[in-house]
Amino acid sequence: MTSTPTALTGRVRAALSGEPSTREVSMFGGLSFMVDEKILVAVGRDDVLLVRIDPARHDELLALAGATQAEMGTGRSMGPGWIHVVPDALATDDDLSFWLDVAREYNTRARRTTR
Numbered sequence: 001m002t003s004t005p006t007a008l009t010g011r012v013r014a015a016l017s018g019e020p021s022t023r024e025v026s027m028f029g030g031l032s033f034m035v036d037e038k039i040l041v042a043v044g045r046d047d048v049l050l051v052r053i054d055p056a057r058h059d060e061l062l063a064l065a066g067a068t069q070a071e072m073g074t075g076r077s078m079g080p081g082w083i084h085v086v087p088d089a090l091a092t093d094d095d096l097s098f099w100l101d102v103a104r105e106y107n108t109r110a111r112r113t114t115r
Helices: 007-015 055-062 093-107
Strands: 022-027 030-035 038-044 049-052 067-069 082-085
Touching: 007 030, 007 038, 007 093, 038 093, 049 093, 055 067, 055 082, 055 093
Parallel strands: none
Antiparallel strands: 022 030, 030 038, 038 049, 049 082, 067 082
């Protein structure tokens, strides 16, 4: 299944355009952005951003406005290190940059995701 591009997809793509070793992969029901073969973020069909974060910062980041525990289906938590951010919390480029920076910081230390 090919995901339909969304407004957020274009914004993420533009923000990551200078990032080395970036590729896009359809997964999680949307489009995942991989950096160094590791998931950085994914954009869902509903413009919710899935962010891979440092599990040690999970509670801190989950407390921010618009952040919720990521789930793979109702009631199936993805666990610490995965947060959904709703579109309203990504209204500005600064909002999006904040979450991309959080994901980038962890990406440098994260293990590769196997598929």
